[in-house]
Amino acid sequence: MMKRAAITAVAMLAIAGVPNVAQADSPDPGAFAICDGGWKTDIYAQSKKHLGKGPVYKDGPGGTLVLARTQAGTASTAITAGAGVTVSGIVAEAKIEVSREAVKAVSWGTQHQYRRDITRGKYGNAQHGSWGHAVKWQKYYQLPDCKKTQVTHGTADVANTVIGFKYWETTS
The missing domain is CATH 2.170.15 (Proaerolysin; Chain A, domain 3)
Structure with missing residues (x-):
């Protein structure tokens, strides 16, 4: 169980660290887009x-x-x-x-x-x-x-x- 939580935490950090991925709750899906x-x-x-x-x-x-x-x-x-x-x-x-x-x-x-x-x-x-x-x-x-x-x-x-x-x- 500890291993699964660590993998989930690493995956969440990886997603949060990618600036052009829009959050599902965001009112503006393009708000995080970077060109x-x-x-x-x-x-x-x-x-x-x-x-x-x-x-x-x-x-x-x-x-x-x-x-x-x-x-x-x-x-x-x-x-x-x-x-x-x-x-x-x-x-x-x-x-x-x-x-x-x-x-x-x-x-x-x-x-x-x-x-x-x-x-x-x-x-x-x-x-x-x-x-x-x-x-x-x-x-x-x-x-x-x-x-x-x-x-x-x-x-x-x-x-x-x-x-x-x-x-x-x-x-x-």
Whole structure:
């Protein structure tokens, strides 16, 4: 019995010594939360986006769009709205939250082949680029009690190492 009481006492001291464990009787469960605080960048929304670079190739109406050689190019991550973050910071956060293939920039050479049948009466269009993401980000200061004070927010287009053609059809 003495051994059980000693273990219970040690367990109670261990729980009491952990600052971020809320007590069951506490009216505010987050009252004991402790965060590391400081400036944080967070991506809170994302969607796939083709970041096309260079010329748009067009053929038709109808038939087949054939590209044997395209223009070399580079697609880069760019902050499209907002201020207070860096491209490196957005790419680092995107690697964690969106895609591990996120990069500051991706380049390609001129040797590409692409073939696509065009619907009768329509024009086929193609552009080479990075299959990246459009993201929404926020930069905030986190207080030691884990509350956030939002400082700024914005959007960015994040390049990806996956490259290729985007194809679409038009009526003219």
